[in-house]
Amino acid sequence: MENNLLSGDMRLLDIVASMPTLPGGAYNVRKNGQKAARAVTENIDIESKADGSGIDIIIKPGTKSESVYIPVILTESGLEESVVNDFVIGDGAEVEIIAGCGICNSGSCGSSHSGIHTFKVGRGCRVKYVEKHYGEGSGDAVMNPSTVIMLGEGSVFDMETSQIRGITSTKRSTVAYLSASSRFNISERLVTHASQEAKSDVEVFLNGRDSSLQIVSRSVARDSSAQVFHPKAIGNAACSAHIQCDAIIMDKASVGSIPEIKANSAEASIIHEAAIGRINGEQLLKLQTLGLSAEEAEAVIIEGFLS
Amino acid sequence: MLRFDSVCYNAPDDGADIIKGLSLDVNDGEILVVTGPNGGGKSTLARLAMGIIRPASGRILLDGEDITEKGITERARLGVGYAFQSPPRFKGLTVKRLLSIAAGGEVDDAECCRYLSRVGLCAADYLNRSLDATLSGGELKRIEVASLLIRGLRVAIYDEPEAGIDIWSFNMLVNAFATLGREKSGALMIISHQERVMQMADRIAVIADGTLADVGETKKMLPLLTDIFRKDCIKANGC
Numbered sequence: 403m404e405n406n407l408l409s410g411d412m413r414l415l416d417i418v419a420s421m422p423t424l425p426g427g428a429y430n431v432r433k434n435g436q437k438a439a440r441a442v443t444e445n446i447d448i449e450s451k452a453d454g455s456g457i458d459i460i461i462k463p464g465t466k467s468e469s470v471y472i473p474v475i476l477t478e479s480g481l482e483e484s485v486v487n488d489f490v491i492g493d494g495a496e497v498e499i500i501a502g503c504g505i506c507n508s509g510s511c512g513s514s515h516s517g518i519h520t521f522k523v524g525r526g527c528r529v530k531y532v533e534k535h536y537g538e539g540s541g542d543a544v545m546n547p548s549t550v551i552m553l554g555e556g557s558v559f560d561m562e563t564s565q566i567r568g569i570t571s572t573k574r575s576t577v578a579y580l581s582a583s584s585r586f587n588i589s590e591r592l593v594t595h596a597s598q599e600a601k602s603d604v605e606v607f608l609n610g611r612d613s614s615l616q617i618v619s620r621s622v623a624r625d626s627s628a629q630v631f632h633p634k635a636i637g638n639a640a641c642s643a644h645i646q647c648d649a650i651i652m653d654k655a656s657v658g659s660i661p662e663i664k665a666n667s668a669e670a671s672i673i674h675e676a677a678i679g680r681i682n683g684e685q686l687l688k689l690q691t692l693g694l695s696a697e698e699a700e701a702v703i704i705e706g707f708l709s
Numbered sequence: 710m711l712r713f714d715s716v717c718y719n720a721p722d723d724g725a726d727i728i729k730g731l732s733l734d735v736n737d738g739e740i741l742v743v744t745g746p747n748g749g750g751k752s753t754l755a756r757l758a759m760g761i762i763r764p765a766s767g768r769i770l771l772d773g774e775d776i777t778e779k780g781i782t783e784r785a786r787l788g789v790g791y792a793f794q795s796p797p798r799f800k801g802l803t804v805k806r807l808l809s810i811a812a813g814g815e816v817d818d819a820e821c822c823r824y825l826s827r828v829g830l831c832a833a834d835y836l837n838r839s840l841d842a843t844l845s846g847g848e849l850k851r852i853e854v855a856s857l858l859i860r861g862l863r864v865a866i867y868d869e870p871e872a873g874i875d876i877w878s879f880n881m882l883v884n885a886f887a888t889l890g891r892e893k894s895g896a897l898m899i900i901s902h903q904e905r906v907m908q909m910a911d912r913i914a915v916i917a918d919g920t921l922a923d924v925g926e927t928k929k930m931l932p933l934l935t936d937i938f939r940k941d942c943i944k945a946n947g948c
Contacts, residue, residue, distance in 0.1 A: 620800075648800070684797035691759055691793075692811045692856065693785040702810065706801030706839075 406438045407431065410506070411475055418502030418534045419473035429471035430457055435483045438475075446470050446497070456486035456518075459499075463492030463524065473502045474517065479509020479541050484516040493524035493554070502534040505568070507541035512570070514544035521550070527557040537568030544571045551578040553586060555610065564591040565600065566708075574602040580641070582610030590619040591708050594627035594655070604633045608641035608670065615643040622704055623655035634662040637670025647676040650707060711735040711758060711789075711864045711896050716767035718753055718919075727753050729919040730767065735864060738893035740886065742910035742927075743900045744934065750919045751900045752794060755866045758898075759791040760784045771864065788863030788895070792870060796853040799840040804852055807840060811856040824855045827888075829881030847874040854882060858889070865889075867899045871906060883909065907931060 407415070407424075411433060416422040421429070424439060428446035431439040442448050445465040449458045459470060472487065491497065507513045523529060537543030545565075553559050565572060578586050586606060594600050606615050615635055623629050635643040649657040661674040681703055689699035711734070718728040728750050735741045743751050756762045758769060760781045768777045776784055799807075808824065809816045822832030828851040838844065840852065850873050857865050870886075871879050887909055889897055899906055907913055913930035915922040923930065 682797055684793075685799055687761060687781065688793060688797050689810065690781040691761075691785050691791050692807075692860075693782060693813060694810065695782050702802065702806075703799065706799055706803075706806070709801040 406433065406436075411438070411477065414475045414477070414504040414506055414536075415473055417536050418475070418504040419471050419500045421471055421473070421500070425469065425471055427469050427471075430459075431471075432474040432485065434476055434478045434481055443468065448472075451486065455484075456488070459487065459489045461489070461491045461495050461497055463494055465492065465495040465497055467496060469498040469500060471500045473500070473504070474515060475503070476505045476507070476513045476515060479507050479513060479539075480511030482512075482514045484518070486518045487520070489519065489521045489523075491521065491523045491527050491529060494526045495524065496528040498530045498532070500532045502532070503536075503545055503547075505537040505543035505545070506539050507537065507543055508539040509541045512542035512544060514546070516546040516548070518548045519550070521552065521559070523551065523553050523557050523559060525554040525556055527554065527559075529557070530560045531562070533561070533563045535563075535565040535569050535572065537570070539568075542570040543568055545569050546573045546575075548575045549577070551576075551586065553578060553580050553584040555581045556583045557581075558585045558587075560587045560589070562589045566591070566593050567595070569594075569600070570598055572600045572602075574600075576602075576604045578606045578615075580606065580608045580610055580613035580615065582639075583612045584610060585614045586616075588615075588617040588619075590617070590621075592619070592621040592629065593708065594621075594623050594629055596625050596627060598627040600627070600629045602629075602631050602633075606635050606643070608635065608637045608643060609639060611639045611641070613639065613641045615641075615645075617645040617647075619647040620708055621647075621649045621657065622652070622708065623649060623657050624652045626654045628656045630658040630660065631676075632660045632662070633674070635664070635672050635674075637663075637665040637667055637672050639667050640669030641667070641671070643670075643672040645672075645674040647674075648707070649678040650681055650704065651678055652680065710737050710770075710772055711898070712768075712770040713754065713757070714768040714770060716754075716757060716769065717765045718750075718757060718762065719765050727919050728757065728764070731916070731919065731921050732767075733914055733921055733924065735896040735898045737863075737896050739911040740890045740897045740899065740909055741912050741914060742907045743898060743914045743916055744902055744907065745916040745922065749917045751916050752868055754916065755791055755868050755898070755900060758864070758866055759789060761791075788861070790857045790860055790862040790865045792853050792857045792865075792867045794868040794872060794900075796849050798842060798844070798849065802840050803837050804840060805836040807852065807856055808859055812859045816859070820859075824859045825852070827858055827881070827885045828852070828855045829878040830855070847878060850874050851878055851882070854885070858885060862895050864896045864898070867897075867901075869900050869902070871901060871903050879903075879905075904931075904935075907934070
């Protein structure tokens with residue numbers, strides 16, 4: 403096992419992938435464009451691509467209750483990288499995949515990471531995919547994650563993404579193709595500060611009978627930051643989709659929500675809900691009457707909203 | 710003891726007189742029920758006491774201390790509590806977290822359960838529920854009452870606690886107030902139109918058209934009020 407990780411790296415890894423120490427199962431840690439640590443198990447194999455562009459993660463059919471960590475950290479200023487990771491998940495596998503990217507940029511040059519993750523999910527799988535983005539330091543941190551998911555019959559894919567702090571600019575693209583009786587759940591949490599920009603495009607094709615989609619997006623835009631959401635659901639069969647985007651807007655921020663729903667089958671049922679507004683005044687008052695200051699009340703409301 | 714001393718309040722939009730030089734005491738250890746016609750100024754009085762709105766003139770005193778210029782948070786920390794008539798909903802904030810905030814620190818499950826049970830909620834089902842649209846209006850209202858019960862308040866003000874809750878929960882609520890009354894720990898002001906709530910009161914105050922129309926002991930006030938209600942009913946419906 404190679405290991406080039408310092409204690410500062412472990413701190414960053416704890417923030418983005420909840421791994422304060424190297425975990426017991428499979429993992430691949432990428433640091434400043436290089437493989438820093440890797441471990442595989444009998445059921446989960448990780449291999450570097452021949453051209454060096456990324457890794458292949460192969461999960462055997464029938465794998466049960468295993469996790470694989472594949473975080474990326476950038477600690478050098480001015481580093482720009484693009485990574486291609488391909489996941490092949492065998493039939494009936496039940497796995498948790500923890501990704502995440504942390505940039506610690508204390509220099510003056512911008513650092514950026516573009517990750518392209520493609521999931522080929524077999525039949526009857528249960529996949530939980532967790533991705534956290536975090537940046538710190540004075541330099542710009544740019545992250546442009548792209549995720550493509552092909553979901554096999556009867557599989558369930560839960561995707562949890564969060565970006566809480568320090569990312570100057572992000573453009574997220576998520577595309578999914580759903581087979582019969584498969585289910586795709588997206589839970590997105592986003593907070594932007596200062597003059598940060600965030601754009602999230604989601605496009606889901608519900609191709610199989612009884613496929614379903616749920617997107618729950620909660621965001622907070624502070625200062626003069628800007629967010630744009632563009633969720634798109636296309637129902638090509640008897641299917642159901644529910645998209646819910648809620649945003650709290652503060653200061654001089656801007657938030658746009660551009661829903662797009664399309665049904666190509668009379669049996670498709672697709673719902674979109676979107677709400678953007680400032681913190682409810684009655685909520686603030688209620689918490690103040692319980693003894694919190696206005697600032698404490700605001701923090702409690704936001705914490706709950708994003709939980 | 711909470712004292713309203715010659716309090717006046719004008720509407721912020723058109724300056725209309727909502728409270729007109731009203732003076733009223735809510736004494737320690739007593740239950741004072743405030744009743745009267747809709748739009749008479751009862752809720753305004755509660756919001757003035759909590760500091761949500763400020764009087765144009767007059768003073769508000771807590772145990773002799775002038776709190777007129779103090780803000781909501783400060784009054785809350787001094788021991789003034791206010792249960793909203795229509796409590797707001799919160800996405801993601803759990804019942805347990807709200808009760809912990811109300812209690813001023815982390816409260817364990819057993820303690821939360823004790824207070825939720827007092828308002829007729831099966832506590833284990835509710836602790837980790839979010840205070841969002843999945844709760845009915847009645848459930849939200851009872852949690853609101855529990856969030857005041859859990860605090861050791863010097864003055865507790867309940868704004869129509871019975872509104873929107875079912876008859877079974879109402880009975881639990883009446884019992885909860887009766888217990889509070891027996892404990893005689895602080896001053897309790899309940900805005901209500903319910904005869905059963907009034908029957909528990911030590912005194913009843915009638916607020917109408919921004920003034921204190923009448924105040925007195927329950928045994929004197931209740932028959933008068935019953936008479937007034939009957940006359941109003943005859944006037945309105947010819948019954």
